[in-house]
Amino acid sequence: MKKNDIIIICITILYSVLFFGESAGINFLFFNLVIIGTLRSLHPKVALSSTIVLAMVGSLLSSINIVWHNTHLSVVMNVISIVFLGGVFFNQQNSFFVAGINSFYSFFTSLIINISKKLFTSNNSQPNKSSASEKSYKNILIFLIPVSITILFISLYASANPAFAHLIQYIDLSFISWERIRFTLGGAFLVFSFFRQVQISSLTALDLNTSNFLLRSAATKRKIPNLISLKHEYKTGWILLLMLNIVLLIFNGTDLFHLTVGKLPEGVSYSSYVHQGVNTLIISIILAIAIILYYFRGSINFYKKNKLLKQLGNVWLMQNLVLVATIAIKNSLYISTFGLTQKRIGVYVYLILTVAGLITTFIKISRTKNNWFLIRINTIVFYIVFILGTFFHWNSIITRYNLQYGPQPDIEYLISISDNNLYNLLTINQPDIVLTDRQNVLLQKKKTEFLRKGKAQSFLSWNHNDWQTKQTIESHVEF
CATH class of the missing domain: 1.20.1280 (Monooxygenase)
Structure with missing residues (x-):
């Protein structure tokens, strides 16, 4: 098995450990550091172009802001940053826009295209020899295909015959977490697609052959x-x-x-x-x-x-x-x-x-x-604007502003937007704001759900906002 394949497997396992059953927190920052470090160790000679640096900085800043604010925007922009990072790193000649499109395309097609190339593309120079990588793929499929089909038929027979289903119940497979297996397989698909980038050849060629200036015919x-x-x-x-x-x-x-x-x-x-x-x-x-x-x-x-x-x-x-x-x-x-x-x-x-x-x-x-200039430059501008947006805790800003300056704050709206403004709601210190019974019930429900979710998670989900909220709850602040 090649070095790159071993790294893909290791990062897939890490993905499963960091994210299965967890919420957004320090796990994102750690995963981003591993991805960036792996790219540099695998390809030390790759020059750090401005677009690669932009994607790396965007990935790190958005993951740091996840740890601090834990906002939905930070999570979304971190995922987008990772996608762009793969695109610009493995498609260095392309613009930020086209590299990103290629990377998104890879996440839907990379596995199928790569396996097809390995299994169905003949090696004309060495017709009797298979590469180590090709043998690895074939060995995996030799095991994976029969097991997958067998499991499928067991499920079909169990649904068709209650007696057979009852018999299967005696087989103790409780030590296997099928949910984690599905999650890990999904992670393997994502990690493979990240490191095995494919391109939309026509779009890539158009991007490479088109300058930013209009040329006279x-x-x-x-x-x-x-x-x-x-x-x-x-x-x-x-x-x-x-x-x-x-x-x-x-x-x-x-x-x-x-x-x-x-x-x-x-x-x-x-x-x-x-x-x-x-x-x-x-x-x-x-x-x-x-x-x-x-x-x-x-x-x-x-x-x-x-x-x-x-x-x-x-x-x-x-x-x-x-x-x-x-x-x-x-x-x-x-x-x-x-x-x-x-x-x-x-x-x-x-x-x-x-x-x-x-x-x-x-x-x-x-x-x-030309128009390509507008697409290229605005893609970068829009990306930077949204990355900068991850520095702000928007739901907390909304809550603080409405409680302090809003003439008639809509408490139910503030309760509904997310749980990362719970700290602000629990520390309402406005004498003219008195919660109704319904609002108290909704806020209590929000607090209960926050605590329930937190119990099922480890330190990997730690973020400053949730920690601050837990400290407030533990200090018995009345609301």
């Missing part, structure tokens, strides 16, 4: 493009962007007027004012970027008289930035009136990502970049 270089069509497209573009700029200017002016005056039109609520604004923003930004991508997709970038179109495109993007700012102000007004929620934080995240998309689109226009 042969026809454009010879100055014999379809000039009539180009002029027509140019005129259509600047007329469209001029009209859209006028409409958006009126829209932004109306918004800014009401925000400055501090009074909404009659019959308009804060809720509709904010939510309709967000919906408009989503549609507007998508259309804005789509229009820009369409008109600046090719020859028009090299048209000498395209200055007006570029200016209108830049004004259009800047007006959308103004729209982003007004939505942020309206969202803040809504939060100050009705309190903080996960969705309202999500609005801010969307606005940040929108600003990033508008700025990179502006760079595309001014520096004659």
Whole structure:
């Protein structure tokens, strides 16, 4: 058996030990350290490119934030970071985006593709000899296939014949944890897919052969493009962007007027004012970027008289930035009136990502970049934004804000969002907040469930947030 295969087996066992029956905690940090250390020990000559470093740092930071905050975002971003790490490490020539796509693809296809290659690809140079790796796969399947089919038929016969099922009950297999076996096999599948990366060859080739800049076509270089069509497209573009700029200017002016005056039109609520604004923003930004991508997709970038179109495109993007700012102000007004929620934080995240998309689109226009540039750079920007988001304990922030500043905090909402804000709920110290009987019952149920889950877990699930909550409960804080 090859060294890489032994490492895959060892990491699979470690995966089972660290995560079976456990929740998120120090186990994530330890597993990330092992993965990164294994990659470096197996491939010491691999140069640490900027994308590899980014994925490694993202993996470590998100796992550290799991230990400290134990938020769902930290767990999700750590899983995504590990996937990206495998992609950029084994597909070093690819962009961060395509390497990530290849890595996700590997988790669904790697096992099947690798086994098929080992078993059904002939070795033309040595037809009578099999590699050690191929023999290992065949030896595993020689044992695994008969055992699996036998177990399947035992299950079928047991369900078809009660007497046979009764007989099987006398076979004491209690020492075998079938649940752990299934979990470990699932881990083996994931670990194998991580270390045995496969690629979407067509997407990989496209990524490798495409630069970030638009290139003039042969026809454009010879100055014999379809000039009539180009002029027509140019005129259509600047007329469209001029009209859209006028409409958006009126829209932004109306918004800014009401925000400055501090009074909404009659019959308009804060809720509709904010939510309709967000919906408009989503549609507007998508259309804005789509229009820009369409008109600046090719020859028009090299048209000498395209200055007006570029200016209108830049004004259009800047007006959308103004729209982003007004939505942020309206969202803040809504939060100050009705309190903080996960969705309202999500609005801010969307606005940040929108600003990033508008700025990179502006760079595309001014520096004659292509659409691949937007995909590549925005993938990295979005990844960094969400990694930075793991540094914040969002549910705790929501709970503290609503209890301290919310005019009428929705206690039942705070109880429902997760159990990692339990510490904040148990230490409510606001004299004007009195829990109802129903709220007390829900909070007691939440505390009981938290303690029940904690009893079934070992030190591998330790994280600072849960530890702080347990300390509060043990100190008999009243709530």
